[in-house]
Amino acid sequence: MPPRNGGWAALERGAYHLINLGIYIMKMKRLVATMVCASGAAMLMGAPAAQADSTILASMWDRGKSMGFTLSRASASAGKITFQVTNDSASITHELLVSPVKNFMNFGYKPDAAEARVDEGSMNIIEETHGMKPGTYKSITVDLKPGKYIIVCNKPGHFSDGMFLPFVVY
Secondary structure, three states, X not given: OOOOOOOOXXXXXXXXXXXXXHXXXXXXXXXXXXXXXXXXXXXXXXXXXXXXXXXXXXXXXXXXXXXXXXXXXXXXXXXXXXXXXXXXXXXOOEOOEEEEEOOOOOOOOOEEHHHOEEOHHHOOOOEEOOOEOOOOEEEEEEEEOOEEEEEXXXXXXXXXXXXXXXXXXX
């Protein structure tokens, strides 16, 4: 019988699978820390009535077993926002999807386990670059209302490897 409320259990001799959720906990802590910093900076500066520069530079990258996005800013004013996207990978195809979320702790996405990605029907995708080969560039413009959004790469295995970032529109 498994232990309750922690503790230990005697195991019979045999092969067992060890599941380590530590990496997902670390990714969620990083996501929350990023959102706290972005929200705090926006509150200190105040939400501008009109932002002169509505362009976000987005780099998609992978280094070893890590992959992710780098954005020039984590927030923008509501309205037309242009994402200038570059796939800085040497060998892997990536994509950038913009999807609204209600909160950053539970995106509400359904997994597509067979494809090792998120079921795009559960995402309410506003715009996407589709698959971008290494070294390519694409620009997409979206009209975003105030709210919380997630920038996601949904190529197989990329979301679970942490290739997503929060984005706030004021």
